[in-house]
Amino acid sequence: MTFLPKPKLHHPKLPTNTVGLTRRDYEGAISTLCAGCGHDSISAAIIQACFNLAIPPHRIAKLSGIGCSSKTPTYFLGAAHGFNSVHGRMPSVLTGAYLANRDLIYLGVSGDGDSASIGFGQFAHSMRRGVNMTYIVENNGVYGLTKGQFSATSDKGSVAKKGAVNADQPIDLAAIAVQLGATFVARSFSGDKEQLVPLIEAALTHQGAAFIDVLSPCVAFNNHAGSTKSYDFIREHNDALNKLDIMVNRDAITVSYAPGEVTDVMQHDGSVLRLRKLHEGHDPTDRASAMHHIMERKAAGEIVTGLIYVDPEPTALHESLGTVAAPLNALGDSELCPGVDALAKVNASLR
Amino acid sequence: MPQPLIATNDFVVKFANVNGSGSASANGLFAKSILRMGVPIASRNIFPSNIQGLPTWFEVRVSEAGHMGRRGGVDMMVAMNPQTWDRDIAEIEAGGYLFYDSTRPMPKSKFRDDITIIGCPLTEITNAAYSDPRQRQLFKNIVYLGALSALLDMEVEAVQHCIAAQFKGKEKLVPANYAALEMGRSWAQANLQCPIGLTLKRADKVGDRIFVEGNAAAGLGAVYGGATVCAWYPITPSTSLAEAFEKYCTRLRKDPETGEKRYAIVQAEDELASIGMVIGAAWNGARAFTATSGPGISLMQEFLGLAYFAEIPAVLFDVQRAGPSTGMPTRTQQSDLLSAAYASHGDTKHVMLLPEDPSECFTFGADAFDLADRLQTPIFVMLDLDIGMNDWLCEPFAWDPNRRMDRGKVLDAAGLDAAQNFGRYQDIDGDGIPYRTWPGTHPEKGAFFTRGTSRDRQARYTEEGAPYVDNMQRLLRKFETAKSVVPRPIMRAAKEKARDGVIYYGSTSAAMKEALSALEAEGVHLDALRIRAFPFHQDVADFIAAHDRVFVVEQNRDAQLRTLLMNEESIDPAKMIAVLHYDGTPITARFIQAAIADRASAANVLPFRKATP
Ligand SMILES: Cc1ncc(C[n+]2csc(CCOP(=O)(O)OP(=O)(O)O)c2C)c(N)n1
Ligand code: SF4
């Protein structure tokens, strides 16, 4: 099969964003995933979020591992460079890319197999290092691309399409991201665009390690009765923590709220996360209590979604390394090569 | 008792110590003091994979003639480790010398009667002079240095100079060390026959050469080569390479005004992550490298295939050691050649550079980044523990002030505007090397999706056979191009017309040069070719074709370079004679000489005289 890029026929009346682009300018090639796959909805949400934020697409680098989920970067942001790396290793490739050029926006897309099994280590270390990125796991509880084996996020007792029952404890990537020091952690559902789009926007503006666990049903292998990652199951158990509006560059605030109803979190880049709280006892700026809250709700059988934790003043890897403000890949000979006089001194010190 | 050995500026001294006893710095002072006298030395550490308590050895070859390889044999043993006493004594050449701590009497059976035995009550001397146990231990090393300086007729000023240099910044410590030195020296002068038959004499043979380890040289090479991203995971014997990069960057690569770093070093969680970061950074336009050893290369296999097919300019320094992980991690070998050359799955081949000494580690360390960018493929710089972790006396580092980084075929925004129909994998120039763009270059043009092989010339996804084959053929063309841009082999013609040749590479070089002269003195004449890179330059095939037989000298069991030569150049195995040294110690001139002389005589092809012992 050869896939040609989708022809770009712009309707003259398509709305444009502040950089003069239409939503279509954020699209990619036509998806080859199964009709109804949750992953396609996430691609659509990414497109919407980037359009809303008016990010020039070529200023984003999109990276992924291997899996149906990891194929999706081909299907959005066609004008951005993409890298489909190896299974479970997107985090290291993304880290390296970020080291090379701190000025781009890094979007990592992975699956639950990619991040919770083979790539669990890399997932963990990229979080604790504070790589400035948006890391999305498209979580369907199975290995889609290899046809339906359980993944490490499958719930204990979840039933596979062919009848097998999962006996192992699930890994909750969002909870682990909180524990590992990610500075933005959210969970959402591919079927809830209203919740997902602002979360992606907030993650993209966050200047640190931002992680979103997006439940994303696999219609081919994990959407049956007995699965805990099916559309029906997630809809029934979805328990939203909050509602998020994101205001970039102090957008006009259109809706007014009663006092106490909203919390505003100002991020380092000036964007404001306006949260309408739906849960008592959840403070998204307190790591320990956020952790406690999701564990508690999980014990009650609920899947909490929304913004779980945010540190509005994160320290990203380049800051902790103390690198120059200019992208490393833009430095030239005069900045990088110490020259012959310095070398003569080194030689002298070795005699 | 044979005649005691008599030699000036040409002998081997070996120190047998216990790891962690502080001997390394005294031994280093001994080596540097001789250099200070203008006499070349070659020194080697033999150390265990342990921090404290196990045996270590330090061998100093004094060679006014400038032989930098190991000779083989020991003329004087400084036996400071009771644990290894028996084997250390056994190693001394007949007529050689033993220096030991005679504080406690030893039974006569513990000695040999064909060597000169020199006892010095080091413990007694230091116990009398110091009360603190740590001081007693540390100064014992300086005391034996003092005694040796008298026995070998070293210039005391040279030793003092080196002590002062060592404690630069901690001048307070200098007088105490001078005193300990004098303690040993005067005791020897008063109580021993000084000098012995082995003596040092000021010469002028060191010149402007420098004394440095290969890892430091390669790390500095990476600084000069413009590397900005280093991702690594600690593993002996490569660790000091990444550390040297950091040390030199701290000195040479900070913004002079802000103090900010023009480099990023990440100690990754493992070697998979190291190479992943290097690939990501190189994809995004930074010069990036990792430093590792065989076990790390094994872990990187999958990623190396991706880097090959995705055409990523990554640089890897492989400081080779004896494998596997639980093998002899602190011993030297050249045993990663095949696993690097053909690393990964699918049809892959990789470029390797094979430096012979620290000086070339610096040059190749910098060149690797130009080659990687030029060829858009991983480049392996193959050091080994012998080059990497020993100080070598070598040519000073050289740099052309007019040199600029060759970033290869990268299109910037203007280039993209000028280009017609950019396609990432098109072979516009016929050399197999396509044009690439970095992320973020142009709002509309030049973006592409990087993946393995399922792509066409425009980088569009395809799983069809014809574009796959087309791409694989282009990669072969690129590998052909590599042959003419990697460092050429260096030929050393025999003095007389030779029917046989010898091929060697890397750290074998020093011992090989000496062996060639020795063989020549025996009437065995060989043309020699030092291979400096893979893929092989046309010169290599020509050299083999021009000789009846070719010895291939290497430091591994399976004759890996020979395999590579046979495989890549379709050479008849019968013509290629393997000379292999792989016990974990660096190869010696004597070993090569004997191995080649043996075979040369057995085949009765060359005039041959037996070597006089
Ligand atoms: C090293 C390696 N092992 C195994 C595979 C096979 N493989 C491809 S995708 C996949 C699982 C993907 O699962 P997930 O990340 O959950 O993605 P999904 O398809 O469910 O979106 C596996 C095991 C591979 N590509 N590489
Ligand atoms: S197999 Fe599952 S995950 Fe893969 S495309 Fe189909 S529905 Fe989506």
Ligand SMILES: [Mg+2]
């Ligand atoms: Mg999955």
